[in-house]
Amino acid sequence: MSSRVYRGLSRREHDGWILGLTPxxxxxxxxxxxxxxxxxxxxxxxxxxxxxxxxxxxxxxxxVPVRGRTAARWLxxxxxxxxxxxxxxxxxxxxxxxxxxxxxxxxxxxxxxxVRFPDxxxxxxxxxxxxxxxTGEGRWGATARLSHxxxxxLSDNECELLAARLGNLLEALGQREVIDRMSLxxxxxxxxxxxxxxxxxxxxxxxxxxxxxxxxxxxxxxxxLPSVRHEIFVTISGREDTLxxxxxxxxxxxxxxxxxxYRVLDSIDERFRALGAHSVRWLSGGHLAExxxxxxxxxxxxxxxxxxxxxxxxxxxxxxxxxxPTHAPAPSARAYHHDGFSTVSYAVLMPHRGTVxxxxxSLLAVKTPGERRSLAVHYEIMPANRAHRAVRGTRFRTRVxxxxxxxxxxxxxxxxxxxxRRASIQEDAIASGHGMVxxxxxxxxxxxxxxxxxxxxxxxxxxxxxxxRLLRMELAQDAAFVATVLPLGIGLPRLRGGGW
Numbered sequence: 001m002s003s004r005v006y007r008g009l010s011r012r013e014h015d016g017w018i019l020g021l022t023p024x025x026x027x028x029x030x031x032x033x034x035x036x037x038x039x040x041x042x043x044x045x046x047x048x049x050x051x052x053x054x055x056x057x058x059x060x061x062x063x064v065p066v067r068g069r070t071a072a073r074w075l076x077x078x079x080x081x082x083x084x085x086x087x088x089x090x091x092x093x094x095x096x097x098x099x100x101x102x103x104x105x106x107x108x109x110x111x112x113x114x115v116r117f118p119d120x121x122x123x124x125x126x127x128x129x130x131x132x133x134x135t136g137e138g139r140w141g142a143t144a145r146l147s148h149x150x151x152x153x154l155s156d157n158e159c160e161l162l163a164a165r166l167g168n169l170l171e172a173l174g175q176r177e178v179i180d181r182m183s184l185x186x187x188x189x190x191x192x193x194x195x196x197x198x199x200x201x202x203x204x205x206x207x208x209x210x211x212x213x214x215x216x217x218x219x220x221x222x223x224x225l226p227s228v229r230h231e232i233f234v235t236i237s238g239r240e241d242t243l244x245x246x247x248x249x250x251x252x253x254x255x256x257x258x259x260x261x262y263r264v265l266d267s268i269d270e271r272f273r274a275l276g277a278h279s280v281r282w283l284s285g286g287h288l289a290e291x292x293x294x295x296x297x298x299x300x301x302x303x304x305x306x307x308x309x310x311x312x313x314x315x316x317x318x319x320x321x322x323x324x325p326t327h328a329p330a331p332s333a334r335a336y337h338h339d340g341f342s343t344v345s346y347a348v349l350m351p352h353r354g355t356v357x358x359x360x361x362s363l364l365a366v367k368t369p370g371e372r373r374s375l376a377v378h379y380e381i382m383p384a385n386r387a388h389r390a391v392r393g394t395r396f397r398t399r400v401x402x403x404x405x406x407x408x409x410x411x412x413x414x415x416x417x418x419x420x421r422r423a424s425i426q427e428d429a430i431a432s433g434h435g436m437v438x439x440x441x442x443x444x445x446x447x448x449x450x451x452x453x454x455x456x457x458x459x460x461x462x463x464x465x466x467x468x469r470l471l472r473m474e475l476a477q478d479a480a481f482v483a484t485v486l487p488l489g490i491g492l493p494r495l496r497g498g499g500w
Contacts, residue, residue: 032058039051094327118130119285140240140257141236142261146272148278163357174435179238182379183377186231186374187231200220289318293318293323334472348470373460375442444484
């Protein structure tokens with residue numbers, strides 16, 4: 001196997017101490033077992049069996065995970081989903097429908113309602129950069145559009161070099177106090193072949209040999225329609241509590257925070273080019289609004305491109321009031337419907353045996369013209385003190401479990417030995433100066449609402465079967481759409497218990 005294998009990617013952030021259960025789950029199971037033990041000690045066996053018939057299913061609801069969540073949590077989330085639908089909290093209507101339109105005011109649904117988009121001061125020759133202020137999580141960020149030729153044609157050594165440079169980039173970001181998160185988003189651009197046919201009509205040579213023309217038409221039928229273009233975005237962001245002090249020294253307000261972010265942007269462009277990016281363009285407000293708009297409605301990309309080709313000035317860029325969807329009904333439990341399109345989003349779970357660099361590219365392999373696929377990878381660099389505590393806690397936990405099993409006469413399983421070895425290696429790496437990175441991977445497929453979205457979702461699942469596990473984001477498709485399709489850096493939850 002190649003040396004490009006990356007292991008240790010799927011460790012849980014919070015492993016259960018007691019037979020894999022969290023303290024809350026263990027306490028609930030103990031509370032359900034106490035009545036059974038009391039009745040057994042009193043000699044009432046029949047009553048104990050009756051209570052056990054009630055307590056055991058309840059304990060299973062609390063402790064047994066079902067597709068990423070326990071049954072009790074599924075019931076709680078389903079109840080909240082139904083309550084929100086009943087009270088109309090999940091329904092959204094654009095303000096343009098009521099005549100209340102402010103061109104500079106974003107009109108976005110769901111989790112995006114908390115996001116603000118102030119413009120920062122000019123950045124070198126790129127003009128003003130739009131800041132992304134997530135008021136819910138207290139984060140400030142900026143988004144860039146990259147042009148990259150991909151890694152499909154690179155050799156193993158070139159991929160290894162890119163992987164090392166990516167690690168160096170994340171480590172460099174971790175050494176800065178103001179930036180701790182980077183999100184990479186790749187979207188395919190749906191193409192029904194109309195642009196290609198128009199280009200062929202303009203450039204086709206009429207007196208071409210008949211055999212050459214027939215061969216070209218055959219190639220068009222087989223590989224012309226499924227041709228795919230990609231757009232790549234990268235978002236970097238930092239927390240408000242780390243940005244506040246240097247931002248006050250820089251003048252305060254949005255401009256002060258922009259100046260602090262610009263100090264990182266000035267040095268990060270070259271690192272992106274070292275990763276193979278041909279160009280790096282930090283987005284202004286109009287360009288970011290267009291990226292959000294085409295995320296909700298891929299069909300508007302052709303209209304926006306046509307307006308750009310006509311040479312219209314920057315003042316005619318898409319206003320923020322038009323960045324959101326014109327129609328977004330209440331989300332269903334298994335899909336998100338927006339502007340005549342339907343999107344199904346998944347969380348991608350990394351395999352225990354590891355993966356290779358570039359293996360996620362199969363999630364972007366479009367099979368049907370008009371279909372769009374998206375892939376988002378969110379990285380968060382943990383501070384050094386928290387990384388040290390995390391690896392020490394993992395090593396201590398694995399040692400306690402191993403010693404307890406040894407005292408009870410249980411043999412150590414292969415998984416236990418693997419966990420202990422991985423904890424030791426990770427602790428050595430942190431002690432030698434390396435960083436720890438949290439990450440989350442999500443993917444989505446978008447098709448017109450008139451198409452059978454379940455068929456396309458099944459094709460996405462089958463395309464990656466055996467390599468990764470896809471976990472469908474049931475009851476949270478609207479929030480998953482934001483994390484997977486929109487280049488805003490939203491998608492990695494706070495670290496539990498960390499106060500972040």
